[in-house]
Amino acid sequence: MFPAGRGSLQARWCVQALKTLQNRSHLPPQVNAVRWSSSDAPVPRITTHYTVHPRDKDLRWEGVEMERFADEADVVIVGGGPAGLSAAIRLKQLANAQEKELRVCLVEKASQIGAHTLSGACLEPSALNELIPDWKEKGAPLNTPVTEDRFAILTEKYRIPVPILPGLPMNNHGNYIVRLGHFVRWLGEQAEELGVEMYPGYAASEVLFHEDGSVKGIATNDVGIAKDGSPKDVFERGMELHAKVTIFGEGCHGHLAKQLYKHFNLRENCQPQTYAIGLKELWVIDEKKWKPGRVDHSVGWPLNRNTYGGSFLYHLNEGEPMVALGLVVGLDYSNPYLSPFREFQRWKHHPSVAPTLEGGSRIAYGARALNEGGFQSLPKLTFPGGLLIGCSPGFMNVPKIKGTHTAMKSGMLAAEAIFAKVTDESLQSETAGVHVPEYEQSLKKSWIWKELYAVRNIRPSFHNYFGLYGGMFYTGVFYWIFRGKEPWTLKHSGKDADQLKPAKDCTPIEYPKPDGKISFDLLSSVALSGTNHEGDQPPHLTLMDDSIPVAKNLAIYDGPEQRFCPAGVYEYVPLETGEGMRLQINAQNCVHCKTCDIKDPSQNINWVVPEGSGGPAYNGM
Numbered sequence: 001m002f003p004a005g006r007g008s009l010q011a012r013w014c015v016q017a018l019k020t021l022q023n024r025s026h027l028p029p030q031v032n033a034v035r036w037s038s039s040d041a042p043v044p045r046i047t048t049h050y051t052v053h054p055r056d057k058d059l060r061w062e063g064v065e066m067e068r069f070a071d072e073a074d075v076v077i078v079g080g081g082p083a084g085l086s087a088a089i090r091l092k093q094l095a096n097a098q099e100k101e102l103r104v105c106l107v108e109k110a111s112q113i114g115a116h117t118l119s120g121a122c123l124e125p126s127a128l129n130e131l132i133p134d135w136k137e138k139g140a141p142l143n144t145p146v147t148e149d150r151f152a153i154l155t156e157k158y159r160i161p162v163p164i165l166p167g168l169p170m171n172n173h174g175n176y177i178v179r180l181g182h183f184v185r186w187l188g189e190q191a192e193e194l195g196v197e198m199y200p201g202y203a204a205s206e207v208l209f210h211e212d213g214s215v216k217g218i219a220t221n222d223v224g225i226a227k228d229g230s231p232k233d234v235f236e237r238g239m240e241l242h243a244k245v246t247i248f249g250e251g252c253h254g255h256l257a258k259q260l261y262k263h264f265n266l267r268e269n270c271q272p273q274t275y276a277i278g279l280k281e282l283w284v285i286d287e288k289k290w291k292p293g294r295v296d297h298s299v300g301w302p303l304n305r306n307t308y309g310g311s312f313l314y315h316l317n318e319g320e321p322m323v324a325l326g327l328v329v330g331l332d333y334s335n336p337y338l339s340p341f342r343e344f345q346r347w348k349h350h351p352s353v354a355p356t357l358e359g360g361s362r363i364a365y366g367a368r369a370l371n372e373g374g375f376q377s378l379p380k381l382t383f384p385g386g387l388l389i390g391c392s393p394g395f396m397n398v399p400k401i402k403g404t405h406t407a408m409k410s411g412m413l414a415a416e417a418i419f420a421k422v423t424d425e426s427l428q429s430e431t432a433g434v435h436v437p438e439y440e441q442s443l444k445k446s447w448i449w450k451e452l453y454a455v456r457n458i459r460p461s462f463h464n465y466f467g468l469y470g471g472m473f474y475t476g477v478f479y480w481i482f483r484g485k486e487p488w489t490l491k492h493s494g495k496d497a498d499q500l501k502p503a504k505d506c507t508p509i510e511y512p513k514p515d516g517k518i519s520f521d522l523l524s525s526v527a528l529s530g531t532n533h534e535g536d537q538p539p540h541l542t543l544m545d546d547s548i549p550v551a552k553n554l555a556i557y558d559g560p561e562q563r564f565c566p567a568g569v570y571e572y573v574p575l576e577t578g579e580g581m582r583l584q585i586n587a588q589n590c591v592h593c594k595t596c597d598i599k600d601p602s603q604n605i606n607w608v609v610p611e612g613s614g615g616p617a618y619n620g621m
Contacts, residue, residue, distance in 0.1 A: 043547040044575070044582045048229035049538040051608055060230045068219060070240035073105040073197075074422060076217055077247045078204045078256060080108030081117060082180075082404045083390025084249035085187040086131055087411030092194035094419045102419070104196045105241055107220060109203035109592075111613035113188035114181040116251075116592060118280060118366045118621040120312050120324065120401060121180040122146065122172055122295060126447075127408035132190060140186055144177040144317040147293030152352070154300040154311075159352040165480070169399035169455055172295050177314045177324070179620030180404065203609035207256050207263070208240060214433030215385025217242035218256070223611050227536050244434045245418050246386040249411060252369045253594040254392045255609055266379040266388075272495045273373040273394055274459075276309065277595050279344045279566055280326035280367065280621060281525075285360035290321035297401075302346045305467035307333045308459075311347055312401070313356065323356065328401070330372060330462075331496040331599050335506045336560040341367075342511040345519035349512075357518050365528040366621045367566035368593045371396045371403070373492060375456035381440045385433020389414050397451055398459045399475065406448050413446060414439045454484025463493045500601045503558035522568045526589050530617030531567070533610050539587035540610040541569060541596060548604040549583035557601050559583075564599045567591045591616045 047053070055061040075091060077084045088106050095102035110116040123142065128135055135142070149172045153160040164171050192198055205221035217240060224235035248257055253275065261267050296313040303309045308330030316322045327344040348357060371377070371394030378395075381388045389410045396403030417439035421427050429435055443449060458479060462471030478486055493499065514520045543549065553559055554572055561570040567589040572581045592615045597607040 043550070046546045046549075046583060046585060047539065047543045048227065049540065049542045049608060050225075050229065051606070052542050052544065053229060058229065064231050064235065066237060068237045068240045070242055071105075073103040073241060073243045075102070075104045075245050075247065075418060076241045076243035077104065077106040077249060078218055079249035079251060079254070079390070079392070080106055080110070080113045080184070080188060080198070080200065081249060081251055081390060081407065082184060082187065083392075083407035083411040084108075084247065085113075085184065085191050085411070086127065086408040087247050087249065087389060087415045088191045088196040089131060089187065089194060090412045090415035091419055092191070092196055094415065096194065098423075100423055102423070105243075106191070106196055106198050107202045107204050107218070107241070108198070108200045109609055109612055110615060111201050111617065112185070113198065113200050114185035114620075115200075115617050116615055117181040117184045118278070118368045118616075118618055119180040119404065120278075120280070120314065120326065121178050121183075121404060122314065122402065123176045123178045123180070123183070124400075124402055124405040125174070125176060127405045127412065131408060131412055138190065141182045142176040142178055144293055144315075146172045146175050146177060146295050148291065148295065149173065150294070150296050152296075152298045154298045154350055154352065156301050157351060159298070159350075167483070168475070168480070169397065169458070170297060170401075177293065177295065177316055179316070179318065179324075181618050182620040201613040202239070203612040204250075204256060205238060205609050207259055208242070209263075210385070210432035212431050213384065214431035214435070215246050215383065216433060217246055221609055221612055225537055227538060229538050232536075244422050245436060246433075247411075247414055247418075248386060248388050248392055249390045249407075250392050252371050252391045252394075253598055253607075255607060257388060257392045260383065260386070260388070261379060264380070264383040266381075266383065268380070270379050271373060271376040271492050273371060273377045274492050275331045275496055275595075275598050276328050276370045276372050277331060277340050277564070277566065277593065278326055278328045278368055278370050279341060280324060280365070281362055282364040282621070283323050283325065283357055283360045283362050285321050285323055285356060286358075287321040289356050290323075291315045292317035298352075299468060299472070301350065302343050303329065303468075305469060307338070308462050308468070308471075310401075311353075313353065325353075328370065331369070331564075331595065332493055332499045334499050334501045335509070336500050336503050336557040336601075337506055337509045337563065339509070339511065339563040341522055341525070341566045342563075345514055346511060348518050354518055362520065362528065364619065364621055365525040366616055366618055367591055367595075369595050369598060372398050372459055374398055374459055375452040376460070376489065376492060378452075381443065382435065382437050384429070384431035384435040387414055387418075387436055387439050395448060395452065397455055399455050406451065409446065409448050410443060413442050413448075417442055455479070456484070457486065457488070457490045460490035460492050496598055497601055497603050500557055500560060500599075502556050522566075526567050526591070529567075529591050530619070531589060531591055531615060532617065533588045533590065533614035535588055537611050539585045540608050541585050541587055541590065542606045542608055544604050544606060548602050550581055552602045553600070553604075554581060554583075561596055561600060561605070564595055566593060566595065570596065
């Protein structure tokens with residue numbers, strides 16, 4: 001999707017590339033040589049990314065042209081998901097209605113809008129009804145209204161039905177089963193028609209600041225860097241996009257949001273964010289087993305009572321007999337031997353699940369992390385020059401297992417507050433980057449705040465001796481009685497990374513081998529995600545200290561990253577000398593779920609953006 005405004009921006013990039021090549025032709029030979037200041041490091045070098053090894057200390061970068069061209073917009077949006085696109089659409093709706101010029105630019109790291117989007121997904125249409133009331137006439141891909149809602153507890157061999165009482169969060173009456181990537185792509189089309197400038201394939205890699213400390217905008221990532229961190233002949237510097245206000249809607253555990261939390265101390269007055277990993281597959285099944293509109297949720301097996309999680313199985317009506325199925329596992333689990341991927345594969349063999357899949361074919365696979373902290377974990381949302389929306393700060397309603405409607409509404413509220421501020425000349429900002437505290441104020445008056453507050457205690461209620469069953473008791477009794485108005489607020493157990501126990505204190509988990517019909521191995525699954533990265537670039541899974549994986553993670557926790565990663569990115573392999581082990585990072589496999597950044601017990605992994613357009617190529621996940 002390339003609007004008319006894209007031409008000038010692309011032209012600037014081309015000029016910059018030409019300038020870079022002209023400068024490169026005059027570089028002294030030694031600049032291209034491999035000259036590391038720490039080549040005598042006692043452990044194998046893994047990380048070569050400039051965020052860990054600065055270029056100003058690397059002689060190979062001497063003389064390389066590092067100037068970036070800059071462009072100006074009124075509002076820059078980082079992330080082309082439901083939140084960012086809703087913000088973009090609402091901004092242009094307001095501007096067009098009042099006949100005011102407002103330049104809105106949106107950057108998205110995926111090669112196409114929606115290509116990195118993954119969710120269950122059962123969509124509550126409340127925010128969509130507000131944003132685009134005539135969405136049916138405009139062809140929104142909401143093809144499957146929920147017709148049947150089922151919930152159950154699974155044991156290893158049995159399914160125990162649980163009634164869904166009216167008013168409980170898991171009731172899906174009035175919702176739609178969707179392929180969220182297709183819905184996001186449709187939102188992108190609506191934004192483009194309104195005049196939003198869309199730039200898929202460009203990853204925002206850096207937050208820019210004014211001299212007074214307010215946000216100035218973002219810079220897109222550099223390209224043309226070799227795996228060893230040296231500049232290639234085709235090196236191109238990224239582009240700067242400056243704006244009055246920058247909206248950060250990167251999704252769960254955003255790379256730039258992490259920087260903003262520290263820079264503005266946004267998490268000073270909230271509890272730590274907690275997360276889960278969601279794994280999903282799409283299957284085409286036997287038409288005789290197809291029940292369009294049926295929603296199945298379950299808890300219990302294969303997870304034990306102290307591991308939070310649950311499964312879903314949705315029957316889609318997309319022109320062929322298709323189901324979406326998956327498993328969500330809370331990342332506060334304690335056993336380092338647990339593999340969410342293999343738990344998912346095992347779950348598919350349950351007697352209540354396998355018959356639906358038998359004779360069918362798997363057509364897609366993917367995974368992503370989800371925010372689970374809810375109300376208690378919301379950070380401060382505004383700061384001079386910018387604000388946070390969507391799953392980046394964490395507006396997911398955990399017991400509903402839904403965050404799209406809240407993400408969209410947060411983007412709409414942000415747009416309305418920004419538009420009022422940047423178009424009212426009497427509202428002066430004290431900083432170079434416009435501060436919009438009105439967004440957080442309006443959000444606290446909205447249905448988002450009421451909805452998240454009402455369910456705030458359900459997720460932390462699972463931290464009890466009885467685990468799953470204690471949490472269900474709390475939900476069924478206290479939530480039913482108080483309707484979320486109980487006069488107390490429970491706390492989370494802390495950061496997910498701190499919950500792992502040493503391997504010596506845990507029992508290894510023996511998983512059955514995949515049969516190639518219902519369950520599958522990891523690498524064949526990743527192949528279905530369409531994941532691809534330029535191979536000759538520095539691994540974007542960076543380590544603050546290359547020695548920690550073997551010295552701590554492997555020694556104490558038996559290398560949990562080789563199990564919690566849903567894409568086979570991390571492997572421990574023997575050293576070439578035959579003595580000892582080393583960590584191998586297969587960055588080309590990364591599906592951008594961020595689980596490693598979240599669950600690494602040493603908090604040594606820092607996920608940063610790879611070259612733009614890299615990553616999964618989901619088709620309606």
